[in-house]
Amino acid sequence: MALLEVRNLRTTFQTEDGVVTAVNGLSFSLDAGQTLGIVGESGSGKSVTSLSIMRLIDRPGRIESGEIFFDGRDLLKLRDEEMRHVRGHRIAMIFQDPMTSLNPVLTIGEQIAEVVRLHLGRNHREARETAIEMLRKVRIPSPEKRVDDYPHQFSGGMRQRAMIAMALSCNPQLLIADEPTTALDVTIQAQVLELMNELQRETGAAIILITHDLGVVAETCKDVLVMYGGNMVEYGSARQIFAEPRMPYTQGLLASLPRLDAPANARLTPIPGQPPNLHRMPPGCAFAPRCTYRLERCDEIVPVTDLGHGHLARCWRCTENLQAAGAAR
Amino acid sequence: MSDEKLLEVTDLKKYFPVSAGVFGRHVADVKAVDGVSFTVRKGETLGLVGESGSGKTTIGRLVLKLLEATSGTIRFEGRDISDISARQTRMLRRRMQIIFQDPYGSLNPRMTIGEIVSEPLAIHGIAKGKARQERTVELLRMVGLQSSHLNRYPNEFSGGQRQRVGIARALAVEPQFIVCDEPVSALDVSIQAQVLNLLEDLRERLGLTYLFISHDLSVVRHISTRVAVLYLGKIFEVADRSALYEHPLHPYTQALLAAIPVPNPEVQSAQKRVLLSGDVPTAMAPPSGCRFHPRCPFAFERCSVEEPAMRDVGGGHMVACHAVENGTIQ
Numbered sequence: 001m002a003l004l005e006v007r008n009l010r011t012t013f014q015t016e017d018g019v020v021t022a023v024n025g026l027s028f029s030l031d032a033g034q035t036l037g038i039v040g041e042s043g044s045g046k047s048v049t050s051l052s053i054m055r056l057i058d059r060p061g062r063i064e065s066g067e068i069f070f071d072g073r074d075l076l077k078l079r080d081e082e083m084r085h086v087r088g089h090r091i092a093m094i095f096q097d098p099m100t101s102l103n104p105v106l107t108i109g110e111q112i113a114e115v116v117r118l119h120l121g122r123n124h125r126e127a128r129e130t131a132i133e134m135l136r137k138v139r140i141p142s143p144e145k146r147v148d149d150y151p152h153q154f155s156g157g158m159r160q161r162a163m164i165a166m167a168l169s170c171n172p173q174l175l176i177a178d179e180p181t182t183a184l185d186v187t188i189q190a191q192v193l194e195l196m197n198e199l200q201r202e203t204g205a206a207i208i209l210i211t212h213d214l215g216v217v218a219e220t221c222k223d224v225l226v227m228y229g230g231n232m233v234e235y236g237s238a239r240q241i242f243a244e245p246r247m248p249y250t251q252g253l254l255a256s257l258p259r260l261d262a263p264a265n266a267r268l269t270p271i272p273g274q275p276p277n278l279h280r281m282p283p284g285c286a287f288a289p290r291c292t293y294r295l296e297r298c299d300e301i302v303p304v305t306d307l308g309h310g311h312l313a314r315c316w317r318c319t320e321n322l323q324a325a326g327a328a329r
Numbered sequence: 330m331s332d333e334k335l336l337e338v339t340d341l342k343k344y345f346p347v348s349a350g351v352f353g354r355h356v357a358d359v360k361a362v363d364g365v366s367f368t369v370r371k372g373e374t375l376g377l378v379g380e381s382g383s384g385k386t387t388i389g390r391l392v393l394k395l396l397e398a399t400s401g402t403i404r405f406e407g408r409d410i411s412d413i414s415a416r417q418t419r420m421l422r423r424r425m426q427i428i429f430q431d432p433y434g435s436l437n438p439r440m441t442i443g444e445i446v447s448e449p450l451a452i453h454g455i456a457k458g459k460a461r462q463e464r465t466v467e468l469l470r471m472v473g474l475q476s477s478h479l480n481r482y483p484n485e486f487s488g489g490q491r492q493r494v495g496i497a498r499a500l501a502v503e504p505q506f507i508v509c510d511e512p513v514s515a516l517d518v519s520i521q522a523q524v525l526n527l528l529e530d531l532r533e534r535l536g537l538t539y540l541f542i543s544h545d546l547s548v549v550r551h552i553s554t555r556v557a558v559l560y561l562g563k564i565f566e567v568a569d570r571s572a573l574y575e576h577p578l579h580p581y582t583q584a585l586l587a588a589i590p591v592p593n594p595e596v597q598s599a600q601k602r603v604l605l606s607g608d609v610p611t612a613m614a615p616p617s618g619c620r621f622h623p624r625c626p627f628a629f630e631r632c633s634v635e636e637p638a639m640r641d642v643g644g645g646h647m648v649a650c651h652a653v654e655n656g657t658i659q
Binding site: 041055062155157158185186187188189190191193194212213214215216217218219238239242243252253254255256257258259260261264267268270271272274275 | 380381487488489490501517518519520521522523525526529546547548550551552570571574584585586587588589590591592593594595596604605608609628
């Protein structure tokens with residue numbers, strides 16, 4: 001049985017200009033120990049998905065419908081205190097900006113120890129020991145001293161390590177990392193990604209990595225879910241997504257990327273047009289207005305096609321060889 | 330591209346004073362830019378890459394005279410502009426312009442797109458009345474916007490469109506030289522490619538020269554003719570694009586390139602990376618000798634004592650590293 005199963009998730013936000021549907025009927029599942037990358041651009045609904053799983057959607061936002069089964073229970077049906085027990089203990093989350101997610105007036109050690117005391121019922125001394133142990137695990141030098149530092153005394157990379165230490169301190173079954181390396185420099189990013197990979201192998205926790213960076217996904221994730229306009233447009237193994245993308249948006253995304261393994265003077269092929277305006281979503285496929293291969297029926301709701309071997313795409317034309325069709329035009 | 334030097338920067342320094350206590354005692358300096366020299370030839374794009382705190386943005390502002398340098402000279406079109414008056418600086422802005430990173434913060438939300446783009450025309454007295462209007466429309470077209478956008482406000486536009494407005498504003502005075510300070514970093518990938526292509530087209534069409542500042546090595550490789558790598562206020566390596574990416578010499582450049590995640594899962598599994606340990610030190614007290622030595626896998630005694638000088642290793646490939654000089658790295 002899957003560890004996490006999201007069915008038909010719909011999360012909306014009430015705004016001055018009307019209701020915005022940030023996540024629109026998303027379904028996917030995740031096995032224990034799996035690493036799934038959720039890729040999408042701003043407004044694709046990737047962060048709202050993770051906040052919905054954690055039930056951290058606050059007004060004016062609302063989870064309108066859907067089910068989120070975690071370890072056999074629907075998280076959306078749990079009472080608040082039951083959910084508090086799941087949050088931080090069974091499912092942990094790390095955010096993009098470690099400075100704003102750490103409390104500036106508490107030491108790093110106190111913040112890790114708090115989680116351990118709360119969820120694992122350890123006493124003060126034990127919790128502090130665990131905090132030091134966790135900091136050692138994420139390779140903070142001289143952890144027995146740094147445990148008494150405040151967040152501002154840590155560098156950006158160290159803060160993100162401390163966040164990882166905190167998230168993993170209760171041995172969660174699922175770790176959701178929302179753009180964990182976006183605020184970091186590339187050499188520090190490499191360190192943090194390596195660390196996450198290692199800890200994942202060691203603890204066996206499932207990971208959902210949310211990012212806009214396709215390179216980071218290729219490096220870390222076995223499976224990839226591509227989101228656009230609030231829903232999944234393609235799902236598959238990293239190899240399927242990067243080598244044989246079937247949805248024009250995924251293809252466009254890969255073609256628009258300047259990459260080190262392509263000829264330096266190759267011209268980029270951008271995706272024309274602008275990202276969808278969430279207030280005026282297209283009726284059918286959200287990508288249709290920007291799509292080169294658009295058909296009339298793309299303006300109606302497009303179902304998901306199973307391409308075999310776990311590869312899914314939400315596109316009428318995903319079985320055609322579109323790049324060849326495009327070249328022939 | 331000619332060999333004509335459009336911009337020549339020599340031993341440029343910028344120290345920001347740090348004060349402490351009630352009397353604001355001067356206690357230290359942040360050496361944001363600490364003795365940087367480079368040239369930009371007419372018609373080329375010089376990419377300036379570095380991580381946060383490397384001083385890349387400060388260099389851009391110093392060149393444009395948006396910041397006063399602590400010492401060093403800047404020559405533009407053969408003329409020393411290090412100590413020119415405010416009036417001359419204003420004249421200079423007709424020749425050199427800047428495109429900022431944040432298309433949200435750099436456009437006045439109370440001005441229409443038309444007002445934003447035509448403002449430089451008014452300030453510099455370039456065009457009036459109907460001519461100004463026509464020129465504004467022409468500028469919008471140049472960057473892929475339409476005349477129907479003239480009376481709209483920045484908040485009605487997406488990030489990519491706003492960045493186009495920022496480009497149109499920079500082009501209004503018909504500059505020779507544009508400092509592009511992380512112009513695509515705030516944009517989504519699909520939009521980033523649109524703006525990069527636009528910048529390339531404009532360079533070709535208008536014969537522009539760019540100083541392209543970015544932390545993204547893939548983007549810099551794509552757009553630059555030559556590339557300079559910065560670390561803690563110093564340039565470590567300058568070379569033609571192909572030399573720098575295919576044959577990087579400085580250990581920092583090598584580590585930087587190795588750290589970039591490549592969007593190809595097959596490559597990933599095959600390749601094992603050199604990871605740099607440690608964090609970037611503070612620019613307030615940079616390490617002695619070569620400031621990279623505490624993190625450098627090739628560091629030896631001399632590196633902690635003596636700062637390496639820039640040397641030409643052939644074909645204009647300049648590198649400042651003792652290990653390259655003594656042949657450890659080839």
